Amino acid sequence: MAVTTGTTLDARTLRADFPIFEQLIHDKPLAYLDSANSSQKPRQVIDAMSEFYETSYANVHRAVHVLGERATAGLEGAREKVRALLNAPDVREIVFVRNATEALNLVAYSWGGNNLGPGDAVVVTELEHHSNFVPWQYIAKRQGADFVMVPLDENNELDLSGLDQIARDFNVKVVATNLVSNALGTIHDLGPLTRWAHEQGAIFVCDAAQAAPHMRVDVQALDCDFLAISGHKMCGPSGIGALWGRASLLQAMEPFLLGGHMINSVRYEKTTWGELPHKFEAGTSPIVEAYGLGCAVDYIEAAGLDAIEAHEHELVAYALGRLSEIPGITLYGPPADRRAGVVSFNLADIHPHDVAQILDRQGVAIRAGHHCCQPLMHKLGVAATNRASFYLYTLPEEIDQLADGLYTVRKVFA
Numbered sequence: 114m115a116v117t118t119g120t121t122l123d124a125r126t127l128r129a130d131f132p133i134f135e136q137l138i139h140d141k142p143l144a145y146l147d148s149a150n151s152s153q154k155p156r157q158v159i160d161a162m163s164e165f166y167e168t169s170y171a172n173v174h175r176a177v178h179v180l181g182e183r184a185t186a187g188l189e190g191a192r193e194k195v196r197a198l199l200n201a202p203d204v205r206e207i208v209f210v211r212n213a214t215e216a217l218n219l220v221a222y223s224w225g226g227n228n229l230g231p232g233d234a235v236v237v238t239e240l241e242h243h244s245n246f247v248p249w250q251y252i253a254k255r256q257g258a259d260f261v262m263v264p265l266d267e268n269n270e271l272d273l274s275g276l277d278q279i280a281r282d283f284n285v286k287v288v289a290t291n292l293v294s295n296a297l298g299t300i301h302d303l304g305p306l307t308r309w310a311h312e313q314g315a316i317f318v319c320d321a322a323q324a325a326p327h328m329r330v331d332v333q334a335l336d337c338d339f340l341a342i343s344g345h346k347m348c349g350p351s352g353i354g355a356l357w358g359r360a361s362l363l364q365a366m367e368p369f370l371l372g373g374h375m376i377n378s379v380r381y382e383k384t385t386w387g388e389l390p391h392k393f394e395a396g397t398s399p400i401v402e403a404y405g406l407g408c409a410v411d412y413i414e415a416a417g418l419d420a421i422e423a424h425e426h427e428l429v430a431y432a433l434g435r436l437s438e439i440p441g442i443t444l445y446g447p448p449a450d451r452r453a454g455v456v457s458f459n460l461a462d463i464h465p466h467d468v469a470q471i472l473d474r475q476g477v478a479i480r481a482g483h484h485c486c487q488p489l490m491h492k493l494g495v496a497a498t499n500r501a502s503f504y505l506y507t508l509p510e511e512i513d514q515l516a517d518g519l520y521t522v523r524k525v526f527a
């Protein structure tokens with residue numbers, strides 16, 4: 114792979130690492146503009162996982178044989194890579210889960226289930242993915258707590274002007290928000306919200322599912338208490354994600370899932386829990402998936418997270434320019450320098466599913482739908498949008514292919 118430094122990224126060379134691009138789709142080159150949904154995987158990750166299965170696979174933590182030791186080293190090595198990626202103070206604070214959704218559910222159930230009650234409030238924003246909305250809405254209701262939403266202003270930015278009123282009306286215990294919006298690409302300045310949360314004595318939960326693939330995420334600089342990521346969005350395999358949590362909070366929490374591996378001792382009368390992070394990793398781990406995530410971390414670190422972010426800003430600026438020339442288009446979201454590689458749009462009154470289907474015939478893969486953000490869609494006054502999203506392997510000509518495809522869509526519906 115091409116190793117780059119600073120803010121230059123050789124997307125064309127990196128792209129050659131991704132076997133998926135070696136095929137034609139409907140006899141056209143593949144323009145894969147759906148990376149915010151799930152990213153493609155480089156050969157380095159695919160091959161490393163195959164090799165692991167072929168040479169090092171066994172169950173972890175339980176075996177004294179060589180393969181058990183190798184597999185355990187692979188899993189724990191990956192945990193250290195995720196710790197370093199997030200600048201977490203302690204490797205025991207990295208809990209492997211299936212995905213960001215599971216990480217957020219873990220916090221909602223295990224922390225919220227024991228710390229929320231009548232008179233307390235959970236605060237989320239109108240721009241949350243359902244994964245950081247529904248678990249909190251559910252647990253707040255179940256615990257008799259209030260569920261409060263920070264609204265968006267007319268520019269679809271977080272409107273923090275009502276925070277003082279929320280502080281007067283509620284005993285805020287949790288503030289949960291994303292760092293990068295999957296639907297609009299907005300990169301939030303979370304500083305004011307984090308400070309406000311901590312002034313209220315609340316925990317701050319950061320959904321970094323869309324941030325970690327695209328920019329440097331530092332849990333200490335963010336001053337959050339919990340943070341969730343998904344491996345499949347950052348060049349890693351599906352079925353693996355991570356929760357980072359402050360050790361003091363994780364230690365005080367009840368486990369989420371119960372069974373093998375997460376215990377200290379089991380007696381008829383009483384079971385005690387194991388140490389971090391094992392207390393939250395019941396059952397056999399996603400061993401090779403975790404190892405693959407570690408390899409993906411190596412890959413994006415070698416490409417350079419600053420370089421990836423700069424590359425996406427350039428692509429977004431180019432895409433906004435190209436798409437804004439198309440008659441009838443409505444673009445949603447902030448200026449290019451404040452968003453990750455996401456462009457959401459609607460084309461006249463053509464249903465996004467029709468747009469996406471016609472684009473697919475031209476080799477262009479985008480997502481159409483509500484993007485698991487129905488509160489946002491409600492605010493925008495639409496049922497769905499189209500979303501093109503970019504990553505380190507995205508090339509400007511894919512955006513040209515998208516723009517050309519949209520002209521074709523217009524002709525079809527003329």
Ligand SMILES: Cc1ncc(COP(=O)(O)O)c(C=O)c1O
Nearest residue numbers: 212213214242244295322323343
């Ligand atoms: C901002 C955000 N949060 C959470 C999630 C959930 O991720 P997963 O489906 O991997 O659990 C997504 C997925 O699209 C997302 O974009």
